[in-house]
């Protein structure tokens with residue numbers, strides 16, 4: 048059995064857990080045996096070697112030491128007496144201050160020895176610690192909670208790290224010996240790797256720091272390799288495809304560029320050139336267009352669509368929301384119509400659906416913009432040659448495959464506003480060619496971002512917004528998703544809408560949320576665009592893509608609930624015109640370290656690249672890049688992602704294997720096929 052096969056064993060079937068434990072695991076998102084085995088600790092406490100109090104001070108880190116209790120004292124703090132235990136190791140004395148831990152006098156007896164884990168600091172001329180863990184030292188008896196490296200898991204309410212350790216251990220004990228290696232022996236030996244089951248055991252319960260390092264290396268390397276293997280296989284398969292259409296005319300696109308209201312930036316021109324070159328090629332395009340929010344990706348995609356039209360082919364632009372679909376359509380259809388092209392929009396609530404579907408089939412519509420509605424089975428094309436996915440992370444690989452099948456080896460362009468470091472893009476987008484728009488249209492001013500505490504400075508914020516509105520500007524007020532319930536979100540937005548109407552009685556306030564009928568959505572967006580509405584209250588339906596130049600303020604309420612890239616996306620709604628724009632982050636909760644860090648990153652950086660890097664550090668690559676949706680093997684260990692040398696090794700291994708055994712038919716590669724490839728989405732390796 049391979050690790051991946053354990054995705055099919057539900058924890059309920061294992062008979063290892065009580066209902067309460069299953070509930071806790073469920074709350075942590077752990078449903079299968081695989082989930083538990085790959086729920087890696089986020090850090091470890093090294094209690095494997097005994098060090099000194101001095102070493103803790105010198106190296107500014109927690110240490111494991113053995114001390115003797117020499118005296119009991121007390122300190123007064125906030126009118127209360129708290130224990131202060133004086134201990135010493137072979138070199139020096141220190142105080143353990145136990146706030147509200149009266150019991151310490153009983154559990155740490157004078158004269159006795161204890162294992163201790165703590166980080167000491169020098170405070171008031173005294174060596175001190177107030178957070179520490181201890182256990183009595185008994186000669187010739189191994190300690191329970193010392194002498195090893197201990198995993199620290201992220202947990203949820205109702206459980207402890209210790210309990211989680213036990214739960215993980217149960218799963219390991221039951222399954223670990225059945226797990227086979229997905230890497231061939233020659234690779235394991237060649238790279239001096241440890242076996243998969245040893246690595247899995249050690250990553251949870253390492254003997255010492257060296258075995259932990261080996262375990263992380265083994266798993267990290269394998270993950271990089273698995274992704275490269277998939278990428279290379281896919282490239283190989285795709286390279287066998289040939290298009291049955293070709294491009295000869297290039298007039299309309301030139302004319303359109305000339306007639307635009309603005310001049311394309313150099314970066315846009317370069318990206319467009321690369322796309323057109325791909326389209327003229329015999330092999331289908333698989334290209335990623337990457338550019339920060341507001342860098343002008345839409346027009347580049349649209350021009351490529353015009354190019355398809357003038358050569359007689361159909362093209363489709365897929366966007367994640369209805370509002371965005373209408374916006375793109377409204378902005379672009381006139382240009383298309385002036386060129387004698389027919390453009391349409393299709394969403395789930397389009398009234399003339401049947402008509403559109405018929406015309407698409409007959410080839411009477413040249414360009415279509417739409418939401419997921421375009422993926423439906425009834426939607427077919429006459430000769431679909433180009434597909435563009437806007438905000439690609441909102442579309443899963445399966446959806447890309449479904450769409451690609453509506454054409455005959457069509458060209459595919461995916462767009463993203465999440466810039467990522469190059470080494471990482473080789474990994475995650477390794478099967479795509481990449482174009483980058485790294486330049487903003489001229490005349491844009493960086494958005495000024497400030498953090499407001501709701502309780503303290505909300506009034507100040509409202510005064511500021513009022514001032515700006517009086518200058519004729521417009522503002523967004525964004526409210527976070529409260530729960531996975533559109534209804535509740537809508538209710539919340541409505542409540543806040545009424546409140547803002549009172550606060551801003553001299554202005555016109557509009558409301559937009561996901562639950563509204565699409566005509567109303569369209570009307571509200573249109574009114575906002577025409578400045579008939581001064582303030583737009585909204586849930587995150589406007590997160591992606593909305594473009595209104597006169598809106599120069601965005602107030603993000605409950606900012607603590609948004610991730611970095613989401614905040615950056617939201618902020619990207621302003622700063623689209625010549626005027627100075629502002630973004631206000633409003634938080635109304637206790638400030639955790641994580642929240643402070645996120646707010647500071649957004650306040651300090653305007654550059655999406657920088658923010659993506661910070662986001663990577665905080666959340667890890669799996670989530671932010673949507674690796675799950677990408678159809679790639681999972682990536683749980685990220686410390687090797689920036690290791691270019693290692694990435695190269697993994698890549699070369701993959702290239703060699705695919706060259707030598709493209710079908711992975713050899714006995715020695717059976718493990719790769721069954722262990723890694725079997726669980727990928729169907730068809731993934733064979734389509735765009």
Ligand code: ADP
Nearest residue numbers: 309310311312340341342343344345346488594
């Ligand atoms: P994004 O890359 O975030 O999708 P958009 O395509 O929505 O950005 O473009 C943002 C705004 O910039 C739009 O209003 C668009 O018309 C405008 N724009 C695009 N390219 C240029 C350019 N070269 N010069 C001036 N404005 C541009």
Ligand code: MG
Nearest residue numbers: 344345437592
């Ligand atoms: Mg966009």
